Amino acid sequence: MDLALLRTFVTVHRAGSFTRAAALLGLSQPAVTSQIRTLERQVGRPLFLRQARGVTPTTIGDELAHKAAPHLDALVKIAESGLEEDSSLRTLHLAGPPEFTAERALPALTELTGEDGQGFALRASFGTADEVLEGLAAGHHDLAISTVRPRGALLSATALCDEEHVLVAAPQWAGRIGTGTLRRSGPAVLERVPVVEVHESLPFVARYWASVFDSRPVCPGTVIVPDLRAVLACATAGAGLAVLPRYLCAGALERGEVVALHEPAVPPLRTYFLAVRTGTLAMPHIARAHGWLERAASDWC
Numbered sequence: 001m002d003l004a005l006l007r008t009f010v011t012v013h014r015a016g017s018f019t020r021a022a023a024l025l026g027l028s029q030p031a032v033t034s035q036i037r038t039l040e041r042q043v044g045r046p047l048f049l050r051q052a053r054g055v056t057p058t059t060i061g062d063e064l065a066h067k068a069a070p071h072l073d074a075l076v077k078i079a080e081s082g083l084e085e086d087s088s089l090r091t092l093h094l095a096g097p098p099e100f101t102a103e104r105a106l107p108a109l110t111e112l113t114g115e116d117g118q119g120f121a122l123r124a125s126f127g128t129a130d131e132v133l134e135g136l137a138a139g140h141h142d143l144a145i146s147t148v149r150p151r152g153a154l155l156s157a158t159a160l161c162d163e164e165h166v167l168v169a170a171p172q173w174a175g176r177i178g179t180g181t182l183r184r185s186g187p188a189v190l191e192r193v194p195v196v197e198v199h200e201s202l203p204f205v206a207r208y209w210a211s212v213f214d215s216r217p218v219c220p221g222t223v224i225v226p227d228l229r230a231v232l233a234c235a236t237a238g239a240g241l242a243v244l245p246r247y248l249c250a251g252a253l254e255r256g257e258v259v260a261l262h263e264p265a266v267p268p269l270r271t272y273f274l275a276v277r278t279g280t281l282a283m284p285h286i287a288r289a290h291g292w293l294e295r296a297a298s299d300w301c
Contacts, residue, residue, distance in 0.1 A: 003072075006039070007025075008021065008032055008035040010068055010069045013061065013065040014152075014277070014278050016056075020054075043060065046058055047061035073279045092109070092121070093123045093140065093141045093143075095124070095127060095132040095135055095140075095143070096127075096132055096146070097126065097127075097128070097145065098126035099227065099248060100163075103247065104247070104296075106124060108292060109122055109292065112288065112289065120289075125140075125141070129148040132145070136150075137154055143276055143289060143290060145160065146275055147270055147273070149273050149275075156278050157276075158273065158275075161272055163247060165208055166260050168241065168244055168252075169242070170237070171256065173238065174261060177190065186215075190219055190261075193241050194220060195217070195221045195240050196223040196225070196231050196235050196240050196242040198224070198228060199226070205241075205242075207268060212267075223240065236258055274290060274294065276290065
């Protein structure tokens with residue numbers, strides 16, 4: 001049986017789509033379809049059920065994938081191990097949200113980039129959860145950090161850490177509001193306070209209000225900037241209240257540049273996931289970076 005056909009088959013099985021598999025393999029969709037049909041003729045049974053969106057493996061398809069995939073992954077590992085002596089051939093492509101990637105992941109991974117010739121080159125890109133997972137599935141990235149756990153067999157994910165969200169504002173706003181008033185009156189006291197957010201839909205504020213106050217925010221969005229670091233800068237300058245990850249505003253809180261307006265018994269949390277394409281942890285540089293980030297994350301939570 002042709003190994004190239006098996007490689008295409010396993011990629012389709014993991015991707016759940018001829019189109020996504022073609023992108024991963026660098027082939028045209030008709031070429032992938034032709035290879036799968038050839039393999040089905042050799043096996044004598046259909047391997048996939050074609051659907052409106054993607055494909056679903058048949059029982060025979062699942063059995064073949066479970067038998068073939070480990071061996072193909074082992075061959076990839078053997079091929080990649082031959083590159084270990086030349087770090088210039090190994091480049092790690094990382095994608096994730098701009099703030100968390102810049103403040104957490106990149107400082108941790110840069111420790112591995114020049115380690116006596118045993119490191120790797122590092123390339124980073126930023127995007128939304130959907131963007132980084134789509135890029136990972138298409139083969140543009142090796143690791144993706146996302147606040148959404150990917151579905152399907154193509155990508156696998158590990159919970160990396162949780163971030164706590166904090167309702168903050170500059171001291172002058174805290175003085176006007178009064179934290180005691182907020183505890184007694186609830187979020188109504190905040191209705192006239194302007195909001196600094198990353199999007200017009202107020203995603204961080206809305207999530208906080210739903211989790212802590214069991215309500216929807218009615219405060220206006222005054223400053224909208226698509227970066228949480230800019231949100232912090234505007235809140236520090238007195239533009240209004242903001243909901244921010246604690247790791248991002250911890251320094252400003254310690255310095256008194258912003259004040260926590262509320263400290264709920266159970267603060268809202270958001271989970272980050274570290275995602276890879278299934279099977280790629282057989283590649284040494286990806287496995288090393290993955291493990292390094294997992295260990296680093298134990299100090300972030």
